[in-house]
Amino acid sequence: MSTQRAEPLWLSLSDQVESELSRLPAGAPAPSEHELAARFGVNRLTARAAMQELERRGVVRRYQGRGTVVARKVEYRIGPDWIPSWTRTVAAAGVEPRTVTEDAATRRARNDERAELDLGGHDRVVQLDRLRLCDEECAGYQTSVLPAARVPGLRDVVGVGGSVYEVLTEHYGFAPGRVWTRVEQISAPGWVARRLGMRGRPAVVLVRGRLDCQRTGAPLELTFAWLRADMFDVIVEVGEWKRLPAPIPVRKADAS
Template sequence: MTERTGYQDIAGRLAREIAVLEPGSKISSEHELMERFGVGRASARAAVQELERRGMVRRIRGSGTFVNRRIDYLISKDLRPSWQRTVRAVGATSRSTVLLSEVRPAPEHSARYLGVGPETPVHHMRRLRYVDDRVAALADEWVTCDVVTELGAALRIEESLDELLRQLGRVDSVRSWCRAGMELPDDDVCRALDMTTVAPVWVIESINRDADTGTAVTYSKAWMRADVIRVVMEIGDHIPCRTEEGKS
């Protein structure tokens, strides 16, 4: 049995066992896998890394490896652009931690996306987002100051930016543009997301506008852990239906 076949065989057997376990269940350590399957540390580690690549397990520094639960994060023009509402819609819990909140001149890219002049003062926030108490995403958000004047203090009371804009700015925020892709994060993002290994993450950029005026009110860029979130995008005017012949 080659080293490659060995770790893939171990990963396959563990995957079948994990499929019937509850999310959060702890799985065997690398040392225990070495003893159970009679392999070296390299094969045991590669098997766990393969399960992590599949999104089936997650590793927590100093605690071990656990059965993972990955949720679908749906992006659609028909849904309110709210992290909290989207996460809760799939039965998961959501919370956010504010890492930074300040009013500052808009960076060039943010000013362009928001349709304001360079150096125009905007609210800038950086927040760490959690799903079921797991670090899931890091987000930078820029909000035009003419929509709402005080934002930092309000975020300590209401976590949903979408809800705050509705309450304080009387803004009916809708998603008008979105770009999604995957990339390898830099060291700062890896540390913020508590990633034990460098792996591709979802990168989501969005512009939200006021439905009534068409004015851009927020621009955001988020890095989402792919082992916690599966990004799903729905594009189109309606859900396709099947005809009598069984064709869509």
């Protein structure tokens, strides 16, 4: 208390609370701000700052009116050795997954989609918008865009919560070939935050993917997935580098 503080009160408080909570299972209730303030003899705002820090660390999740609960992030691995299945990944972490198909509509392809999907000027695409839920809480939002001509009647075939991957292979007989994926952490755009039911611009992990047909090599599907960064611990693995750098042009005092 009166020792010379190198650390602010809220920080040491959050460290202490974190070590206490680490022994509790996910979903267990954390002490309330009021209770913490009373226990440590500090102002409610100080206790609040500590809990907000724990929320940033992903240790707890806070709900207005309901309280604060212990949280565990779901490990979401992406790499050349696994095809990630959202449903199975979440279920393996002991969390109940659910998928809600929000929209499935046919429209004209945008310019960037024509280029990526190898389409002509008047070709149409099917867009699937899906909400990903973890224990009935909004955890991610995903859009898939496919060439309408190659998947006729897709919006009728994919039911609520249906698997695009499964439909492609079983119903249309496509063998999926190469898959390209790109991952980055960003602040969610406003319209994504709204669909996730969150205010402001929460941190999300954007996963972009492209699936090609194995036989013809033609692109079959473009995917954008926004995953809440506070609910997922995304681990990306890069396989072998294809293009190794030539040793010559590397300058002195450069990094490996």
